[in-house]
Amino acid sequence: MTQRRPRRRPGENRERLLEAGLIEFGLFGYHGASTSAIAARADVPQPHLYASFATKRDLFLSCCARAFAVPAEDSRDGNTGRTVEPHTGRNRLLMQAIAVARDPQLQESLEPLLQRFIAHSGETLSALLDDAAASLLATDA
Known part of the structure; x- marks a missing residue:
């Protein structure tokens, strides 16, 4: 029997x-990132992603709003445990956001x-x- 994770x-x-969306969208862009990869990186079942965000678009825009509204801080990549340099995630997301800024x-x-x-x-x-x-x-990404 598998052990249940602690309640969050x-x-x-x-x-x-x-x-996780900040990392995935930053690395792979809006069209390249998948909701299943984001959910896996977050260690959250994919159906729970849609309980928090109605669409992939909503998740992307929420990630952008957060990244562009607050000062960048050091963070830790959940999969590798490595520390992500300050601004790296935000900078990557900025480039990806500009790439899709004209998407209708x-x-x-x-x-x-x-x-x-x-x-x-x-x-x-x-x-x-x-x-x-x-x-x-x-x-080293």
């Missing part, structure tokens, strides 16, 4: 899904998030994109 506190699955399903919600983030970042768009590209090309 309210909202913990949602938090784990947001963290995402444009209306995503563009204001990107514009606000760029305006408040204190950096030029060029510098942000340089950092984001370097994060995506990092060999």
Whole structure:
């Protein structure tokens, strides 16, 4: 008989899904990331993903809103246990978000998030994109 995992506190699955979504969307983009991979990375059953987010689009936009609204902090990759450098996840997600910013399903919600983030970042768009590209090309990802 398999051992049951301990019961999680309210909202913990949602938090784990947001963290996993940040990594998966950052690495594979909106179209390349799968909800099953995000759920697996979060150690959450896939049906629970849809209890927290109605669609993959909603999860992506929530990840973007979180990443672009708060200062980046060090975080730990749930699968490898390695510490992710500050800003790396956000930078990767920024590059992926810009790549799909004109997608008709995402444009209306995503563009204001990107514009606000760029305006408040204190950096030029060029510098942000340089950092984001370097994060995506990092060999230790």
